[in-house]
Amino acid sequence: MxxxxxxxxxxxxxxxxxxxxxxxxxxxxxxxxxxxxxxxxxxxxxxxxxxxxxxxxxxxxxxxxxxxxxxxxxxxxxxxxxxxxxxxxxxxxxxxxxxxxxxxxxxxxxxxxxxxxxxxxxxxxxxxxxxxxxxxxxxxxxxxTNPQPPKTDSGTGAGNGDVPVADPSPGTQPSGGTSTTEPGEVSDPSVSIPPVTGNAVISGISFSENRLMIASQGGTVTPKVFTMSGPDRIVVDLPNTAFSPDFLGGSTAVAGNQGQLDVTGYPDLKNIRYSLFSSSPSTVRIVLDLSAPKAYSVYSDPSTSGLIIVDLNNSATPTNPVGGSGKKIVVIDAGHGNQDPGTIGYSKTKEKDFNLAVALKVGQLLEKEPNIDFVLTRSDDTFLKLEERARIANDLNADVFVSIHANSGPTTAASGSETYYQRDASKALANVMHKYLVKATGLPDRGVKYGNYHVIRETKMPAVLLEVGYLSNPKDEAALFSESLQNSVAQGIVNGIKEYLGVQ
Incomplete structure (x- = not known):
């Protein structure tokens, strides 16, 4: 159209x-x-x-x-x-x-x-x-809506954040298979990674399960990954890339703009920073600030259409680290983010904040599950287009996809929890997840429903969209933004996933 x-x-x-x-x-x-x-x-x-x-x-x-x-x-x-x-x-x-x-x-x-x-x-x-x-x-x-694909010759800068200190200057960037030494700093050899595919934009950055995940699209990406000391850090350079215009809210990027990813609960990491490090050639840089020197492996595969993973769990041969040893793969999607607030609540709360808070709690619980590997589509207040959220799950060949949302009604009277599915293959998952969702919230049961939403339509695995409660209802809103209900919902989501997958 x-x-x-x-x-x-x-x-x-x-x-x-x-x-x-x-x-x-x-x-x-x-x-x-x-x-x-x-x-x-x-x-x-x-x-x-x-x-x-x-x-x-x-x-x-x-x-x-x-x-x-x-x-x-x-x-x-x-x-x-x-x-x-x-x-x-x-x-x-x-x-x-x-x-x-x-x-x-x-x-x-x-x-x-x-x-x-x-x-x-x-x-x-x-x-x-x-x-x-x-x-x-x-x-x-x-x-x-589902925005048009971004142009590959433009990108966006980051918000506030620490400027990278004492990293290699654009004129001394390392190349694949070599090492670079800056005055007073020593770097390890770069990891040589096969290309992903063309001129590209970075459309998503998240961190979960001690793994950095970078989603790109639109062209070839050849990551150059190396370590530096004083302080200890892992540097990921992505030459010939820029940020997607949607990633940081549509602002125009220039070299030196940067942002940072909130990382808590991971002792190996102090912080993750990202920036458009150079404009000639356009290069995105991501820096993982470490607590101490740390081994790692890097994975990228042209068949995944742009998924790059830096795994801090081991330094084995670069193979897809998600779902190894027969583990089930679960993708948790916190709806909306950054410039897209989602529903605005009765007292001006933002749906995106609720979604992310619950997703992070689900992640903390899934980390304790020995038979489940999980990925968060976003772990911070960043924005991914709908097709990127679905593509991440499809590229990982996930077993389950769960998108977390809150609802809004035409009046303050609407209340309760709903679960949506789009494909018949997802209905069994929807029934199980809804059972636990209603129990976790204690809100009225509004049932399992068909919904033609992009993220549950375009995913290839069983997928559901949870509308936990109504932010337009002051009582629902107060409950949804309480720590106790968020913890209960997160546990209910995990319980539902485990029952559906049949894992202990």
């Missing part, structure tokens, strides 16, 4: 969501719209209707702005929406719908009012994999 048509649809969609919270605000055009971190403007003439908590929109809005083929069958009172392989059938005053031949149940059916057919926008949006969150206090709608 054309980007202009897609953005127009998003604008219409946003107005619908705003109408649920404050129709007067939508009509006056006073609502702020943030699309993937950028504020947009919306028209003032869109009419929406709120029916029993569901926002209804004229069905032709969908066709005209998204490019779907939309048909109205007067005799059968049917709305038919088609594009490519997607087919949706809705019937006026009927809660039963069909999506690609699969029967589904609507919370509220389409309506016919004043010769205009209105359809439930939430249902349609779920089929499109669009995430919408609402900040009622600031009259702001946050919309997260």
């Amino acid at each position: 054309k980007k202009t048509g897609f953005v127009l649809f998003l604008l219409m969609f946003i107005v619908m969501m705003v109408g649920v919270q404050d129709r007067a605000a939508a009509a006056s055009g006073s609502v702020q719209i943030v699309l993937d971190g950028n504020e947009l403007k919306v028209s003032k003439d869109t009419k929406v209707t709120n029916v029993n908590g569901s926002t209804m929109v004229p069905f032709r809005v969908i066709g005209e702005n998204l490019g779907f083929e939309v048909k109205w069958e007067q005799k059968s009172q049917k709305v038919l929406i088609n594009k490519g392989s997607k087919s949706i059938e809705l019937v006026v005053n009927n809660k039963n719908a069909t999506v690609n031949g699969k029967k589904m149940t609507l919370d509220n059916p389409p309506l016919l009012q004043n010769n205009i057919v209105l359809v439930p926008v939430r249902f349609v949006s779920e089929q499109m994999g669009i995430h919408v969150s609402w900040d009622g206090a600031n009259q702001t709608v946050y919309l997260t």
Whole structure:
């Protein structure tokens, strides 16, 4: 679809969501719209209707702005929406719908009012994999889509952080198979690693299980990894790379910009820093500040389309260190991050913070499981595109993928826990995970549901998306941001994973 048509649809969609919270605000055009971190403007003439908590929109809005083929069958009172392989059938005053031949149940059916057919926008949006969150206090709608692939000739800098001290200057960078000595410092020989593939951008950096994971895309990456002393550190240079425009919030990068990854609970590490170290050639540098000299191994494989792993657990021959010795591989995804806050809570809490807090707690628990290896898609307040989150799991050939989220409703009344799956192969996992989720939260059971979300649609293994509770509900919000409930949810997630995988 054309980007202009897609953005127009998003604008219409946003107005619908705003109408649920404050129709007067939508009509006056006073609502702020943030699309993937950028504020947009919306028209003032869109009419929406709120029916029993569901926002209804004229069905032709969908066709005209998204490019779907939309048909109205007067005799059968049917709305038919088609594009490519997607087919949706809705019937006026009927809660039963069909999506690609699969029967589904609507919370509220389409309506016919004043010769205009209105359809439930939430249902349609779920089929499109669009995430919408609402900040009622600031009259702001946050919309997260699947962005276009980044250009390979641009990148972003980092936020605040320590500038690398006494590392090799751009003019003395080590090359593969050699060693470099700076005045007063001694480096070990570089590790020679096979290329990943072309000119590339770095789209994700995370640390879990004493392993640094770097996700790249778009070209060849030949890591140059070496150690330095005074202080002890491991340096990872990635020549001919830049940061993805999405990774650090869309800012423009220049050489010297840097950021850092929060690392706690790992005695080998003091800190992890990353920067666009050089602009000619463009080079991303990642520095692992060590507590003491540490052996390591480096893994990259062209078949993984850009996954690089620096493993501090051993210095064996570079092979994929995740899932060795028959261990099951679990990928834990903390939704949103950085410029994408997700849902804004009743008291202005941010969903991204809740998601990350629970994901880190899950990671701490999984570290104690001898038969499970795990990877966090993000271990800090950074941002990965939806396709990157799915690709990491697919590249690792994971056994299970769990995405952690919090929900938002049109009023403060909505409460409870939901679990979403997209593929039939994921339904058994969803049932198990939901059982433990509801027990862990003590919130109302809103059931296991089908949802067409990107991260559970494009992953190849059983995958679920957990909506732990409603941040728009002040009681749910207070509970979700309590340490005790987060610990309980984390343990419930681990228990569900173990039961599903059949591991002790």
